Structure formats: structure tokens, C-alpha cells
Amino acid sequence: MHILKADSYRRTPWKNGGGETSEIAVHPEGAGFDDFSWRVSMARVAADGPFSAFPGIDRTLSVLEGKGIALDIDGRDPVVLTADSEPLRFAADATTFGRLVDGPISDLNVMTRRGRFDHRVTxxxxxxxxxxxxxxxxxxxxxxxxxxxxxxGVAERLGPWDAALFEGPARSVAVEGNGRLLVVELRDID
Incomplete structure (x- = not known):
């Protein structure tokens, strides 16, 4: 169990330059936008605008705080995503435009490279x-x-937006408290 604290996440500009992301974890370690197998990050979205395009990537978006965002994905009817919505999976190479419902949001973004990794967020x-x-x-x-x-036999406290990364064989994890947990499962399909 590797604990990742929110105040230590690496901050990088969005691929399209429209904002900033906080990188929680990436594989392989140190990979950039063009060579990651999987990437988990957070972003603060303060204005309407297009999403960065990532060819060959699948993404899942979860709203963490704020009133929500309406996503227009490849011209289909907008999907409204709120903190109480289930995480939304879609192709990161789809033309996507986000319209804020009522003010800024923070979100969790999980991306995997098609054909190499797959993911599920619950x-x-x-x-x-x-x-x-x-x-x-x-x-x-x-x-x-x-x-x-x-x-x-190891116990750790996670504060808001902290994470725990597990790698290796199956193990049981006890989670206690009163809060919300997003479970990100990353699967190598090579």
C-alpha cells in the first residue's frame, strides 16, 4: 500500500493549455501524455470549453465537487455529470465539450491506453x-x-483527495469511516 497525499501531486498544464491537472499516479512512472499506459489525475474546471483529445485512450470522469458539468460527446445529447452521478466512461479521442452547470467543478480523470490497459471506476x-x-x-x-x-497489518488515514495505490497479488482492504471512496481498477491486457 503506497499512500499518495493530495499536497504532493505533480501539477502539469492540460494538454490543450486550458487549465492545470494534478497527476496522482501514472504508469510507467514519469510517462508523459504520449507514452503513458494509464494515468489518474484531478482537475479544477473553471470555465466551459473543449476537452483535450487523447488518441487511442479511454477515460472515465467523476465529479468530486461543484454543481456538475454537461458533456457534449461527439455531438450526442449532453450528459450531465454531478458528484452523485456514477463515473462516466467515454473515448478520450471523441470530440468533447464541457459546459459547467453552475460554477466550477473538481473532477477525477482516469485514462488507459487502448490495447494495453483497461480500467473500471466505481x-x-x-x-x-x-x-x-x-x-x-x-x-x-x-x-x-x-x-x-x-x-x-498496516493502517493508514486518507484525507480528502488522498489515495492509496496497490500493485501485485490480491489482498483484502478494510475501509472505515463515513465518506466517499472511488475505486480505480487498472488491468494490463497485453
Whole structure:
């Protein structure tokens, strides 16, 4: 279990230059926009605008805070995504335009390179204690306010927007508290 603190995330400009992203984790480590296999990041979206295009990439977007965003993906009817919506998966090379519902939002963005990795993002609301089994590469992201994790005799506290990265064989993780957890599962398909 590798704990990733929100205040240590690497900040980089968006690919289209329209804002800034906080990189939580990337594989391989140190990879850029053109050579990552998978990438998990957060962004603050303060204005309407086009999404960066990533050829050959699939993405899942989850709203963390704010009233929401309406996404126009390849000219289809807009999809409104809020903090209470299920994470939305779509092609990162689709022409996508976002319109804020009512003010800025913060979001979690998970991307995988087609043909090399795949991913799944699920939202879990925790009220008490739950048990999860993680395997391969998995990232547990605390959407707030605070959660306790315990795995293999090690206990850690996750504050808002902190994460825990797991890699390797399957293991059980106890999650305790009252908050929201986003579970990111990353699967190598090579």
C-alpha cells in the first residue's frame, strides 16, 4: 500500500493549455501524455470549453465537487455529470465539450491506453466498515471527508483527495469511516 497525499501531486498544464491537472499516479512512472499506459489525475474546471483529445485512450470522469458539468460527446445529447452521478466512461479521442452547470467543478480523470490497459471506476459510499479485495494495480481515492484503510497489518488515514495505490497479488482492504471512496481498477491486457 503506497499512500499518495493530495499536497504532493505533480501539477502539469492540460494538454490543450486550458487549465492545470494534478497527476496522482501514472504508469510507467514519469510517462508523459504520449507514452503513458494509464494515468489518474484531478482537475479544477473553471470555465466551459473543449476537452483535450487523447488518441487511442479511454477515460472515465467523476465529479468530486461543484454543481456538475454537461458533456457534449461527439455531438450526442449532453450528459450531465454531478458528484452523485456514477463515473462516466467515454473515448478520450471523441470530440468533447464541457459546459459547467453552475460554477466550477473538481473532477477525477482516469485514462488507459487502448490495447494495453483497461480500467473500471466505481463509487463506494462508506458508512461504517466495508471490505474490498484489490489486485493488480488498484487505486483507492478518498473523495472526502476522511477514511481509514487497513491492509496486511498496516493502517493508514486518507484525507480528502488522498489515495492509496496497490500493485501485485490480491489482498483484502478494510475501509472505515463515513465518506466517499472511488475505486480505480487498472488491468494490463497485453
Amino acid at each position: 463509487r463506494r459510499d462508506v458508512d461504517g466498515r466495508i471490505m474490498l479485495v484489490v489486485s493488480g494495480a488498484s487505486l483507492l481515492f478518498c473523495a472526502g471527508p476522511e477514511l481509514q484503510l487497513a491492509a496486511e
